[in-house]
Amino acid sequence: MKGIEVGYIIKEASPEHFYFVIDPSKRNLVSIGGILKIYIDEIPYFALIEDISSVAMEEERLFEYKAIEYLYGKLKKPQYMICGKAIFIGCIRNGVVLSEKPQIPPLPGDRIYIPSEDEMEKLYSFEDKRLVVPIGKINLLKKEYDIYLKIKELVIRHTGIFGITGSGKSTTVAHLVKELTNKNIPVVIFDIHRDYIASFDNVIIITFDEKEKKFLESVLSERGLKGKVVVGKFKPRILKDYVEEILGVSGKQAVHVFKLLSKLLSLEPETIRELLDWLDEKTSNSKVNNILRNTKETTIESLKARLYRVSDWRLFRRNVEDSGEDLLYLMDKIMDDLRVGTTKMEEDFSFDGEEVIMKTVESKVNVVIIDMYPLSIEEQRMLLDILLESVYTKYKRWKFEGNADVLGIVIEEAHRFASKDVKTSTKISLIAREGRKFGLGLILVSQIPSKIQEDIISQINTFLLLKIINPRDLEFIRKTCPYLSREYFEALTKLETGKCLIVGLAAKNPAIVKIIKDVEVGGAEEDIEKRIIERISQP
Ligand SMILES: Nc1ncnc2c1ncn2[C@@H]1O[C@H](COP(=O)(O)OP(=O)(O)OP(=O)(O)O)[C@@H](O)[C@H]1O
Ligand SMILES: [Mg+2]
DSSP states (O other): OOOEEEEEEEEEEOSSEEEEEEOGGGGGGOOTTOEEEEEETTEEEEEEEEEEEEEESSHHHHOOHHHHHIIIIISOOOOEEEEEEEEEEEEEETTEEEOOOOSSOOOTTOEEEEOOHHHHHHHHOOSOGGGEEEEEEEEETTEEEEEEEEHHHHHHTOEEEEOSTTSSHHHHHHHHHHHHHHTTOOEEEEESSSSSTTTOSSEEEEESSHHHHHHHHHHHHHTTOOEEEEEEEBOGGGGGGGIIIIIOOOSHHHHHHHHHHHHHHTTOOSSHHHHHHHHTTOOOOHHHHHHHHTSOHHHHHHHHHHHHHHTTOTTBOOSTTOOOEEHHHHHHHHHHHHHHTEEEEEEEEEEOSSSEEEEEEEEEOOEEEEEOTTSOHHHHHHHHHHHHHHHHHHHHHHHHTTOOOOEEEEETTTHHHHSTTSTHHHHHHHHHHHGGGGTEEEEEEESOGGGSOHHHHTTOOEEEEOOOOOHHHHHHHHHHOTTOOGGGHHHHHHOOTTEEEEEETTSSSOEEEEEOOOSOOTTOSHHHHHHHHHHHHOO
């Protein structure tokens, strides 16, 4: 029994792909993303349906409206073929699934079949269900097949989630993070648009001032979510490493400005304001006065101008009331918490008649969200750079101490941080190249993958490709991704929201799936839609 026959090969075929025509009575059995089977030398080969369309056969010969009206209107005889294109994904030989393509192409006239349930299971499911997470579903013969990704490959061999805006990237991330954390795999998300702040239970959110903290806490409690919001601040000494990028000092002045800044930073100021006050000579500090006395006025002015920009950044304390924990210390503590899987959450104070008791409870924690929303792009880049460095150092140390652990790092709008001309890209590139050895993996999300540095993309081993239209992005991914042939381009431009092509190491075979949507993300448009309807209905 070869299975349900649905059509024939037509037009042309190669060891990579073939065209086919479908028996019209079976047309409900095939759709884009479905799988076809074809026998070559008695061996079943399988192919992913990339495109399907109906083609009218007669019109071009009739060339006349009257004749078409007669054919379709009177005779009621539609003249069409349902044709499509499929791409080989592999075969089953002696019961084993191989990603082998046929040596010789099939021939026009060869029959095509629908694979059996057993064959579908072989093609897409993994033996050890503990090591995989479900990502989406394929529909075939009215049956839904779950498609899984291998956790290890997904995380530490790096994953790219690419697609145009609104194609479903964040929804995909949210689902994956939920699945990973259900399996106790910790994830840090660099959240740019506050997409994820109300998506998960048991989160730690790092934000950058008390006002934001209050807001985030209210969001969590509104949704009935457990979580802890913490405020982090950098010490001004961090500026030393970022003079050029952040302060934009270059050229002749740079050396002098840098020297002055270094000297002032060595006095351990608490806020940028303090630095500015020193420069304004509102100080009785003799050490400061000494430094300023030996410095040219132009250098002082130059540094002052730059510090004014930084003085309203939230990453640093703006005044004495504007406090927060030291970010590096905070991140270090959080990584320790992720390691054991719990964190201390301070509960409300209670009063037992004599003294105030503070109950401290331990709570599960697997997701850390870095709330980058209130930060400028420069701050975001600097923050990412510093936090990635601290994560890398810590996981590397753990590895060498014989305590290796694993962590997924989600970077939204990855093109902002991983393009050639920004400093952050060297850290991302480092983790892309070496993170695997220390259990660190990247999940890069972008709508413009072609802006990401080539050597970073070439380290990505699993691609979840949602709708992509831009030929530059398509060509760029093909060039850097050994798993994607040009044959898939047509399918990628036509994917509907929430559908994606999966290729690469974490998947058993390439598949076009409908991604499971089980977590709400902030970027959704439903509220805007509701508001438009509200506005339209107003008199
Ligand atoms: N798998 C899915 N099933 C059903 N609906 C989906 C799915 N994925 C996304 N959507 C819907 O599509 C819309 C856009 O999704 P999402 O915010 O995830 O896209 P995005 O690619 O992250 O967009 P952006 O580039 O703007 O960040 C949302 O309203 C979401 O509910
Ligand atoms: Mg998004």
